[in-house]
Amino acid sequence: MSNKKMINQKNLIRFKNALWSICRALLLIGLAYIVLYTIVYIIVVSVRDQSEMMDPTVVWITHTFTLENLKYAVEYMTYWATLGRTALISVSCTLLQCMTCAFAGYGFARFNFKGKNILFVCAIITLLVPTQITMLPQFINYVRVENVSGVPMIDTPIPLILNAVLGMGLRSGLFIYLFRQFFKNMPKELEEAAYIDGCGPMSAFFRVIFGNAKSIFLVVFLLSIVWYWNDYYTVSMFYSSAQPLSVTLQNMHSMLAISHTNEGLPFTNTHIMIILKSGCLIFLLPILLLYAILQKRFTQSITDSAIVG
Amino acid sequence: MKQTKNISYEMRKRKFGYVFIGPWLLGFALLFLIPFITSVVYSFCNIEIAAGDLILNNIGFDNYKRMFLEDTDFLPSFTSSLKNLIEVPFIIMLSFFIAILLNQEFYGKTFARAIFFLPVIMMSGPVSWILGGDPFFAAVTGGEKASTLAEFTSAQDLLQILGLDNVMTSFIVNMTAQLFTLVWSSGIQILIFLSGLQSIPKTYYEVARVEGATPWEEFWKITFPTVSPMMMVNVFYTMIDVLLGFSSPMLNKLKNAIYDVEYGYAAAMSLLCFIVWAIIILIVFKLISRYVKYLGD
Numbered sequence: 219m220s221n222k223k224m225i226n227q228k229n230l231i232r233f234k235n236a237l238w239s240i241c242r243a244l245l246l247i248g249l250a251y252i253v254l255y256t257i258v259y260i261i262v263v264s265v266r267d268q269s270e271m272m273d274p275t276v277v278w279i280t281h282t283f284t285l286e287n288l289k290y291a292v293e294y295m296t297y298w299a300t301l302g303r304t305a306l307i308s309v310s311c312t313l314l315q316c317m318t319c320a321f322a323g324y325g326f327a328r329f330n331f332k333g334k335n336i337l338f339v340c341a342i343i344t345l346l347v348p349t350q351i352t353m354l355p356q357f358i359n360y361v362r363v364e365n366v367s368g369v370p371m372i373d374t375p376i377p378l379i380l381n382a383v384l385g386m387g388l389r390s391g392l393f394i395y396l397f398r399q400f401f402k403n404m405p406k407e408l409e410e411a412a413y414i415d416g417c418g419p420m421s422a423f424f425r426v427i428f429g430n431a432k433s434i435f436l437v438v439f440l441l442s443i444v445w446y447w448n449d450y451y452t453v454s455m456f457y458s459s460a461q462p463l464s465v466t467l468q469n470m471h472s473m474l475a476i477s478h479t480n481e482g483l484p485f486t487n488t489h490i491m492i493i494l495k496s497g498c499l500i501f502l503l504p505i506l507l508l509y510a511i512l513q514k515r516f517t518q519s520i521t522d523s524a525i526v527g
Numbered sequence: 528m529k530q531t532k533n534i535s536y537e538m539r540k541r542k543f544g545y546v547f548i549g550p551w552l553l554g555f556a557l558l559f560l561i562p563f564i565t566s567v568v569y570s571f572c573n574i575e576i577a578a579g580d581l582i583l584n585n586i587g588f589d590n591y592k593r594m595f596l597e598d599t600d601f602l603p604s605f606t607s608s609l610k611n612l613i614e615v616p617f618i619i620m621l622s623f624f625i626a627i628l629l630n631q632e633f634y635g636k637t638f639a640r641a642i643f644f645l646p647v648i649m650m651s652g653p654v655s656w657i658l659g660g661d662p663f664f665a666a667v668t669g670g671e672k673a674s675t676l677a678e679f680t681s682a683q684d685l686l687q688i689l690g691l692d693n694v695m696t697s698f699i700v701n702m703t704a705q706l707f708t709l710v711w712s713s714g715i716q717i718l719i720f721l722s723g724l725q726s727i728p729k730t731y732y733e734v735a736r737v738e739g740a741t742p743w744e745e746f747w748k749i750t751f752p753t754v755s756p757m758m759m760v761n762v763f764y765t766m767i768d769v770l771l772g773f774s775s776p777m778l779n780k781l782k783n784a785i786y787d788v789e790y791g792y793a794a795a796m797s798l799l800c801f802i803v804w805a806i807i808i809l810i811v812f813k814l815i816s817r818y819v820k821y822l823g824d
Contacts, residue, residue: 253646348797384555
């Protein structure tokens with residue numbers, strides 16, 4: 219092939235690559251817009267004065283800038299107190315759930331006991347069943363235990379904690395599945411070396427895990443925190459007196475409907491709407507911050523090939 | 528000489544598996560099996576609350592009869608949540624496509640990957656109700672469509688001005704709104720696909736290129752089969768998510784029934800839903816698992 223032909227071919231390839239980069243950038247930007255639109259919208263709406271909601275000339279940039287709505291949201295959601303409670307519930311349940319699911323996933327991955335496959339299918343089935351089927355009888359059982367033993371159960375964190383520790387927290391089935399896949403993909407040599415050195419299975423587990431499983435733990439931790447943070451039904455059924463942020467966010471609109479602004483006027487519907495959206499913003503903010511901090515490690519651990527498959 | 532029965536080391540190690548799954552097994556028995564069976568019992572009863580406990584009045588199949596014959600919106604909500612299943616292939620294709628895009632090397636790829644996981648964080652729970660124009664909250668706004676997620680009416684007017692036919696514009700607007708929902712439901716799927724794509728050794732592609740394969744062939748012969756286990760996982764997860772997710776009409780019906788203290792009826796509905804969904808998922812599983820190739824499993 220002559221020199222000129224080679225150069226032409228090279229240029230063609232370069233051109234194709236550039237074209238593909240542009241296409242890809244456009245596609246990604248378009249799709250990312252769908253995701254980012256909502257977040258930007260909430261932020262923009264929260265700092266808007268309520269008179270601007272109906273104003274058709276105002277789309278993104280507002281004429282007014284007010285922190286009033288955020289202040290109302292903070293006040294009616296009793297934000298700072300609730301934040302501590304919510305964080306406590308979410309983080310503790312997440313940690314407990316992580317431990318149990320890791321144990322179970324490891325057991326399913328590495329040990330060949332009788333009934334392993336059936337029990338694993340049962341673990342997946344727990345995902346499929348609507349929570350309403352199991353939540354109600356669980357509630358009744360807890361009430362009965364409380365009546366019989368005198369130990370307070372409902373309205374304490376005990377049901378949530380018990381559920382998490384015993385592997386029945388929110389979407390535990392999914393975590394067991396993820397852990398099992400991860401441990402299946404880990405080379406057996408590590409544990410075999412530990413066994414040769416005289417470890418029992420339990421200490422082999424701890425040594426093997428805490429060196430190598432950071433990535434899967436990060437993924438499970440983040441997912442679990444997000445789901446517990448956003449959870450409304452389980453918490454309000456078992457532990458209704460500790461109203462986490464999700465509950466106060468929901469209740470805020472009915473509270474707003476019956477109270478007055480600082481100037482003594484009742485809230486208008488548009489105003490309530492804006493305050494609700496500001497509420498969404500401050501509700502999501504801690505989780506978004508957490509995600510922003512962790513995301514580099516998180517996306518890196520996704521590319522850690524051992525998670526799925 | 529007495530012969531002592533020794534459990535071999537292998538056997539002992541096998542039984543250790545029970546220790547590891549012990550906590551979960553206990554939870555499964557206490558917090559799942561027993562409530563599940565109780566729920567089945569409930570579905571044949573009429574529940575009354577008395578003195579802090581429940582009284583079960585056995586009424587046989589009445590709950591089920593009521594579901595099918597008397598309640599006018601059970602069948603519609605049930606079938607509409609089944610209709611939502613049609614979204615599953617689209618979600619899978621879309622998330623696969625996005626994962627392929629994100630798998631490539633380009634500037635800002637970490638940032639892009641971070642963005643596409645955001646829907647998982649935001650789309651579960653109260654936020655999705657408030658932003659998605661939940662009917663509950665629509666009442667607050669006095670009937671104004673409170674959906675911030677799809678404000679496409681102006682786009683529709685624009686298309687009509689451009690002279691497009693009414694059917695065409697509504698079709699396009701529908702598609703765009705659907706795209707919105709699809710992208711928002713595919714957070715986890717993108718994650719799973721992306722990790723699967725990353726696990727394909729680059730050597731496979733190099734060998735294929737040396738052997739003269741075109742990118743199209745590379746895709747169908749290398750990428751697609753290796754990713755097929757993840758595709759199965761995603762199919763399951765998406766089906767479960769669509770059926771039980773936060774905007775499912777069936778779930779609303781269940782919530783309302785529980786709210787009205789009609790626990791027996793709620794139990795009957797949930798049980799029926801579970802059975803039907805389990806059958807569907809089982810069928811899908813049997814169909815797909817034939818095509819799934821595991822890498823070295």
